[in-house]
Amino acid sequence: MSLRDALRIPSAQITDETVYRQRRALLGALAMTPAIAMSGCGAAEPPPPPRAPPTPAQVRSGFRTDEEPTRYEDITSYNNFYEFGTGKADPSRAARTLRTSPWSVQVGGECEKPGTLALEDLLKGLRPEERVYRLRCVEGWSMVIPWLGVPLAAVLKKFAPTSKAKYVAFTTLADPRQMPGLAYRSINWPYREGLRIDEAMHPLTLLATGLYGKPLPQQNGAPLRLVVPWKYGFKSIKSIVEIRFVEKMPRTAWHDLQPSEYGFFSNVNPQVDHPRWSQKTERRIAGSASKLFAERIPTRLFNGYGEQVASMYAGMDLGKWY
Numbered sequence: 001m002s003l004r005d006a007l008r009i010p011s012a013q014i015t016d017e018t019v020y021r022q023r024r025a026l027l028g029a030l031a032m033t034p035a036i037a038m039s040g041c042g043a044a045e046p047p048p049p050p051r052a053p054p055t056p057a058q059v060r061s062g063f064r065t066d067e068e069p070t071r072y073e074d075i076t077s078y079n080n081f082y083e084f085g086t087g088k089a090d091p092s093r094a095a096r097t098l099r100t101s102p103w104s105v106q107v108g109g110e111c112e113k114p115g116t117l118a119l120e121d122l123l124k125g126l127r128p129e130e131r132v133y134r135l136r137c138v139e140g141w142s143m144v145i146p147w148l149g150v151p152l153a154a155v156l157k158k159f160a161p162t163s164k165a166k167y168v169a170f171t172t173l174a175d176p177r178q179m180p181g182l183a184y185r186s187i188n189w190p191y192r193e194g195l196r197i198d199e200a201m202h203p204l205t206l207l208a209t210g211l212y213g214k215p216l217p218q219q220n221g222a223p224l225r226l227v228v229p230w231k232y233g234f235k236s237i238k239s240i241v242e243i244r245f246v247e248k249m250p251r252t253a254w255h256d257l258q259p260s261e262y263g264f265f266s267n268v269n270p271q272v273d274h275p276r277w278s279q280k281t282e283r284r285i286a287g288s289a290s291k292l293f294a295e296r297i298p299t300r301l302f303n304g305y306g307e308q309v310a311s312m313y314a315g316m317d318l319g320k321w322y
């Protein structure tokens, strides 16, 4: 489908399947044309009043959810990992050959103890915890995933960030021999993401190493991927090889591609429509196969983690597509 065709679909008929096709079409269209002027941001609700920082108990209440979990087979066969292709089933097939051991991560920038560490050393002394989080993709589908991982803050503190470390930038491996998707210069590889330092240090922010108590499968971002449950899924960057503390807001892969559609903050917000589709509801992929295409549920501000994270955005205009 061409981008022009994609844009012609009446919004009432847009499902996350068409959205994902639009997103894929956009990659091709943008490769040939300068940035297309997209319609402005959705109408805004007034921002919620500033809130006090969460208590430790409120933070912990975000670590688990009783919602029905997504099945292992769905989490590992319905993926976005464009380095291995743009189809949902591509990563589970093509990422099988990604070599995840040995693996090292280069950590640098505004910190006192930079270094390149083997994964084992990066995680030394930290015990993986289980966190059951909602994952909400910008395309309008969501899952409930039992991750295994360590708080990102615990890893970052090992490197003694300085007061100049206002943001943290992350980079995915970009090895064309292992990643067939890199042959398509759609995204400006390597995949890059970033967080503000307070977001990176937030107790909900996880560096995941596994799911369902097992090591992370390649298609889910092995051996190490970010999980930021209150943000759209594209912020949760996979197969990380570099972490940098930086002073300025870092450039990110999706934002570079289409700034009006993929903001730096990208906190889940049902009141702010994506320029080309509504974000009010989501298709929850959970439970039995027969439910997969039936369940649409309301999307929640901050993906339901407002109690834990809203205070970080006090005073910020949430009505904009950040």
Ligand SMILES: Nc1nc2c(c(=O)[nH]1)N[C@H]1C(S)=C(S)[C@@H](COP(=O)(O)O)O[C@H]1N2
Residues within 6 Å of the ligand: 075, 078, 079, 080, 081, 082, 083, 135, 136, 137, 138, 172, 191, 219, 220, 221, 232, 233, 234, 235, 236, 237, 238, 239
């Ligand atoms: N390196 C990299 N990280 C990535 C992506 C990607 O294409 N490349 N896709 C993102 C998107 S859009 C989503 S929704 C999640 C999907 O994670 P999952 O496949 O483990 O569910 O990974 C994110 N991280």
Ligand SMILES: [Mo]
Residues within 6 Å of the ligand: 080, 136, 137, 138, 139, 232, 233, 234
């Ligand atoms: Mo996504």
